[in-house]
Amino acid sequence: MSRILIVEDEQHLAGGLRFNLEAEGYTVDVAETGEAGLELVLASSPPIDVVVLDVMLPGIDGFTVVSEMRRAGHFIPTLMLTARGHADDVLKGFAAGADDYLTKPFELPILIARIRGLLRRREWLAASSWNTAPAEAPDTFAFGDKSVHFDVLELRVRQQVFPLTLMEANVLRYLIQHEGKPVSRKAMLEDVWGLHEDTDTRAIDNFIVRLRRYIEDDPSRPRHLLTVRGVGYRFLASPDPSR
Numbered sequence: 001m002s003r004i005l006i007v008e009d010e011q012h013l014a015g016g017l018r019f020n021l022e023a024e025g026y027t028v029d030v031a032e033t034g035e036a037g038l039e040l041v042l043a044s045s046p047p048i049d050v051v052v053l054d055v056m057l058p059g060i061d062g063f064t065v066v067s068e069m070r071r072a073g074h075f076i077p078t079l080m081l082t083a084r085g086h087a088d089d090v091l092k093g094f095a096a097g098a099d100d101y102l103t104k105p106f107e108l109p110i111l112i113a114r115i116r117g118l119l120r121r122r123e124w125l126a127a128s129s130w131n132t133a134p135a136e137a138p139d140t141f142a143f144g145d146k147s148v149h150f151d152v153l154e155l156r157v158r159q160q161v162f163p164l165t166l167m168e169a170n171v172l173r174y175l176i177q178h179e180g181k182p183v184s185r186k187a188m189l190e191d192v193w194g195l196h197e198d199t200d201t202r203a204i205d206n207f208i209v210r211l212r213r214y215i216e217d218d219p220s221r222p223r224h225l226l227t228v229r230g231v232g233y234r235f236l237a238s239p240d241p242s243r
Contacts, residue, residue: 005050006028008032008081014030014032032058033058034062034064034065038069050077052081052111053065054080054081077099081106099166100117100118145158150173153165153169157214171208175225175235178235179237180234183233183235212225
């Protein structure tokens, strides 16, 4: 039985979600503050399978909660709820490590469908194995001593395994698909996130910073994820060794 954590300070909404999700057969925990939700994530046994997380919370907000979860090594699929549907807020949530979002008010069947989708991702990850050979993986890209396994959201560098959020994987996949070509931040916003309005593109830089920490031997002198000044970024699978 899957366990869902709802972090929501609106008691009426939290109670309604708990009632309906339990009717669907899920085990549900509720926290009313960001601090309480984070404490449950870090201490829970059995572990939580999906977090439904409001952005606006007493104390630390939802962005901070999901960021601290990821920092502590908890890559639990997370659905953020926001009353602010502005593209900058959506992008900020993805940059913090969220996997999906819904804007309030929302339809209950849509929320349940999103949760089921995140649970399927959780099952895929649980079924994955480090012993799977890269050549056998259906959705893998290898370069140098690194490989990206999009099917299980992992980046493997020699003997290290770095879990990727869904959006980190999508950004990396997009750059790999355009290997060797400059890609603008605006194009990434439109093609990866589907955001077509005037949006602060600096949030994309946060994704690149994190990916460089995983990929580059020296993130301050990148060789694979290059900045194209005034445009955006370019991915090189086989950089010039003289660089």
